[in-house]
Amino acid sequence: xxxxxxxxxxxxxxxxxxxxxxxxxxxxxxxxxxxxxxxxxxxxxxxxxxxxxxxxxxxxxxxxxxxxxxxxxxxxxxxxxxxxxxxxxxxxxxxxxxxxxxxxxxxxxxxxxxxxxxxxxxxxxxxxxxxxxxxxxxxxxxxxxxxxxxxxxxxxxxxxxxxxxxxxxxxxxxxxxxxxxxxxxxxxxxxxxxxxxxxxxxxxxxxxxxxxxxxxxxxxxxxxxxxxxxxxxxxxxxxxxxxxxxxxxxxxxxxxxxxxxxxxxxxx
Ligand SMILES: C[S@@+](CC[C@H](N)C(=O)[O-])C[C@H]1O[C@@H](n2cnc3c(N)ncnc32)[C@H](O)[C@@H]1O
Numbered sequence: 001x002x003x004x005x006x007x008x009x010x011x012x013x014x015x016x017x018x019x020x021x022x023x024x025x026x027x028x029x030x031x032x033x034x035x036x037x038x039x040x041x042x043x044x045x046x047x048x049x050x051x052x053x054x055x056x057x058x059x060x061x062x063x064x065x066x067x068x069x070x071x072x073x074x075x076x077x078x079x080x081x082x083x084x085x086x087x088x089x090x091x092x093x094x095x096x097x098x099x100x101x102x103x104x105x106x107x108x109x110x111x112x113x114x115x116x117x118x119x120x121x122x123x124x125x126x127x128x129x130x131x132x133x134x135x136x137x138x139x140x141x142x143x144x145x146x147x148x149x150x151x152x153x154x155x156x157x158x159x160x161x162x163x164x165x166x167x168x169x170x171x172x173x174x175x176x177x178x179x180x181x182x183x184x185x186x187x188x189x190x191x192x193x194x195x196x197x198x199x200x201x202x203x204x205x206x207x208x209x210x211x212x213x214x215x216x217x218x219x220x221x222x223x224x225x226x227x228x229x230x231x232x233x234x235x236x237x238x239x240x241x242x243x244x245x246x247x248x249x250x251x252x253x254x255x256x257x258x259x260x261x262x263x264x265x266x267x268x
Contacts, residue, residue, distance in 0.1 A: 004072050004094070005116030005172055006220055013079045016218035017050035019211065023150070023203045023258050027140065028052040028111055030199050032060055034138040034264050035107035040064040044105045046095055046127060047071055047113025051080030051088070057109060058087035068105075070098060095123035103132045110139040112260075114185065115175060124189030131267040137191065141182050142174035143198065143259040149247055150205070150256045154212070157240035158221055161232040169220040182263045192268030200259045207252030208244055213237055 008016060031053060037043055037060035045054040048069030058067045067088040071077050074092040081090045093099055095110075095117050108127050117123040127137055145151035151174060158167040175181060179196055186194045205211050216222030216237070225236050247254045 002118040004118060005169065007073055008218065008220060008223065009073075009075055012218055012223065013050055013073070013076045015214060016076070017052075017079050017083065019215040019218050021052060022205055022211070022215075023201075024052050024112065026201045026203065027199065027258070027260055028056050030201075031109050031111045031138050031140055031262065032056045034262060035109055035136040037061050037065075037107060041106040042066045042104065043068075044100075044108045044127075044130065045069045045088070046108050046110040046123075047116065048080060048088075048090075049073075049076045049113075051084055053109050053111045054080060054088050055084050058084065068100075070095070096126050098126050098130055100130045102129055103135075104130045106132055106135055108135070108137040110137070112140055112142060112173070114139045114182070115141050115173060115178065120181075120185040121188045124185055124191065128189055128191055128267050133267060135267045136264065137266070138262065138264050139182060139186070140199075140260045140262045141178040143178060143261055144174055144176045145170070147200075147259040148174075148257060149244065150254075150258065153240040153243035154216070154221070154236075156243050157236035157238075158225065160239040161225060161236035162228045166221060166224050166228070166236075169224070179261045182261055186263055186265050190268075191265035193266040194263065195265070196261060196263050198259055199262050200257050202255050202257050204255050205253060208248055208254050209241065209252055212240055212244075 039062040041061045043057045048054045054069040069088045070091045072094050077090045114120045145155045
């Protein structure tokens with residue numbers, strides 16, 4: 001059986017909220033805007049993780065609206081609830097079996113989640129079920145690492161240190177042909193008005209030599225690297241620093257493009 005992807009534990013969820021926010025935060029703004037939330041509406045943040053999207057979704061629907069954040073990883077939800085105890089209902093459940101009535105939500109946002117579901121089509125069928133008629137959905141998937149120098153550098157470091165096994169979970173997070181995959185899943189789930197675009201944001205990352213190791217600890221591929229020992233960790237991080245050298249400024253920071261595919265659709 002395929003298991004849910006992007007599972008982190010220990011200090012991972014807390015590190016995720018700090019380090020991934022640097023580049024996932026701006027994409028969350030785009031994803032929430034893409035479902036055109038209105039004050040008073042009910043929104044679901046599907047695979048909410050530590051709640052980047054949920055916090056923005058809550059702001060967008062205002063005090064008269066309601067937001068639910070759902071994730072299969074209860075440790076991620078604990079961080080989400082710490083960061084925003086009153087902004088949402090936090091639900092620990094699987095995307096393909098959601099504990100909600102039919103037609104519960106006006107809109108759903110799923111940022112960097114669908115590629116980790118064991119059965120993305122089943123989860124989108126379930127998303128369609130819990131949407132109201134004409135309800136809107138947005139789902140995003142990172143473009144392949146070749147489009148983002150930061151992810152490319154991390155992938156190069158992982159391959160140098162622990163080979164293909166180490167880089168496999170990173171490639172699963174940002175698959176080749178993710179655009180076609182997203183559209184195929186949405187079509188198979190029976191969604192309507194399907195549209196796809198790419199979103200690229202240049203992110204100013206803090207000094208890379210501190211940022212990159214911290215960000216690695218917030219990922220499943222970082223956990224594999226840690227398990228492979230200190231030598232592997234050093235090989236991977238040095239290789240990644242070398243790759244990023246041409247982009248790094250005098251103060252160690254770097255402005256780097258990140259690219260994601262963004263799909264919008266409706267229940268019809
Ligand atoms: C890369 S994180 C994205 C989190 C958040 N949406 C964000 O933008 O930061 C992927 C999330 O998908 C969740 N996930 C994976 N499989 C899932 C499933 N079957 N049902 C619900 N959530 C799942 C993971 O637990 C993880 O929190």
